[in-house]
Amino acid sequence: MRLAAAPISWGISEVPGWGFQLDRDHMLRDAVRLGLRDIEAGPPGFLPADAGEANDLAHRHGVNVIGGFVTAVLHRPERLEAELSAVDKKAAWLSALGAEVLVLAAASGRDGYDAPAVLTEHEWKILLAALPRVVEIARAHSLDTALHPHVGTVIEGPDAIERVLASSEVALCLDTGHVFVGGGDPVGIAREYASRIRHVHLKDADGDLAAAVRERRVAYTEGVTRGLFRPLGAGAARIADVLAALKSASYPGWAVLEQDIALAGAPSEANDPARDIARSRDFARAHG
Numbered sequence: 001m002r003l004a005a006a007p008i009s010w011g012i013s014e015v016p017g018w019g020f021q022l023d024r025d026h027m028l029r030d031a032v033r034l035g036l037r038d039i040e041a042g043p044p045g046f047l048p049a050d051a052g053e054a055n056d057l058a059h060r061h062g063v064n065v066i067g068g069f070v071t072a073v074l075h076r077p078e079r080l081e082a083e084l085s086a087v088d089k090k091a092a093w094l095s096a097l098g099a100e101v102l103v104l105a106a107a108s109g110r111d112g113y114d115a116p117a118v119l120t121e122h123e124w125k126i127l128l129a130a131l132p133r134v135v136e137i138a139r140a141h142s143l144d145t146a147l148h149p150h151v152g153t154v155i156e157g158p159d160a161i162e163r164v165l166a167s168s169e170v171a172l173c174l175d176t177g178h179v180f181v182g183g184g185d186p187v188g189i190a191r192e193y194a195s196r197i198r199h200v201h202l203k204d205a206d207g208d209l210a211a212a213v214r215e216r217r218v219a220y221t222e223g224v225t226r227g228l229f230r231p232l233g234a235g236a237a238r239i240a241d242v243l244a245a246l247k248s249a250s251y252p253g254w255a256v257l258e259q260d261i262a263l264a265g266a267p268s269e270a271n272d273p274a275r276d277i278a279r280s281r282d283f284a285r286a287h288g
Helices: 024-033 051-061 077-096 121-140 158-167 176-181 186-192 207-214 220-225 239-248 273-287
Strands: 002-005 038-040 064-072 101-106 144-147 171-175 197-202 254-257
Touching: 002 273, 024 051, 024 273, 051 064, 051 077, 064 077, 064 254, 077 101, 077 121, 101 121, 101 171, 101 197, 121 144, 121 158, 144 197, 158 171, 171 176, 171 186, 176 186, 176 197, 176 207, 186 239, 197 239, 207 220, 239 273, 254 273
Parallel strands: 002 038, 002 254, 038 064, 064 101, 101 144, 144 171, 171 197, 197 254
Antiparallel strands: none
């Protein structure tokens, strides 16, 4: 298992109004200082849109881009071709950066992740037919695809995850925090579906806040600002058991340290995201 870092652990997000946004040099310097020289690409605009400029920046900091989070609305027929075209452009960009995996989120079509998204049977058919097309697009750019269950997308809860696993051959990005917040069992997935897991996002979550977000008593964004996601081992998602299951299955891929946060302002000595990332790094190394 190989550890990587993600900009969201520094509060860097594509969601409008998502807290204070650190500049990328700060994040990249921190990652290197923490010994995490492999990163995901982050939200649109974090790295330059020109692949040559993005490669120059990565090389200047001594980091490698291993994958990227890509959202697409795949259940609406009137949008599908445009969405697939956008995925193709992002896949070409990731490939030019030397990435290995396209991390796909089946977006709801709304901004943010606060509201639930439930598909009709017709929309499910469209989505399931679209997934192999995304896989082929990624493969044409020498990338693997990993579908990412995510709160506020159309693949959130355990029923949706089970349906995708049963009705498609797409590989999975096991995001332990989002699966847990959505009501699923990340340990069970790691044990039962290890062969389907192509990519892992490691995050822990506070049990009480997770329940409140799951039941929509607290909005997802508010939950994040209140500390929904925790350093590995400090939450209720049983990360040590997930890591044990992945180790037992000889999982060979990336484990990306992701603790989604929203910063109220510039980091200070008392509020430095790098400290939580270091804590999670040490936990993952000790258990994985």
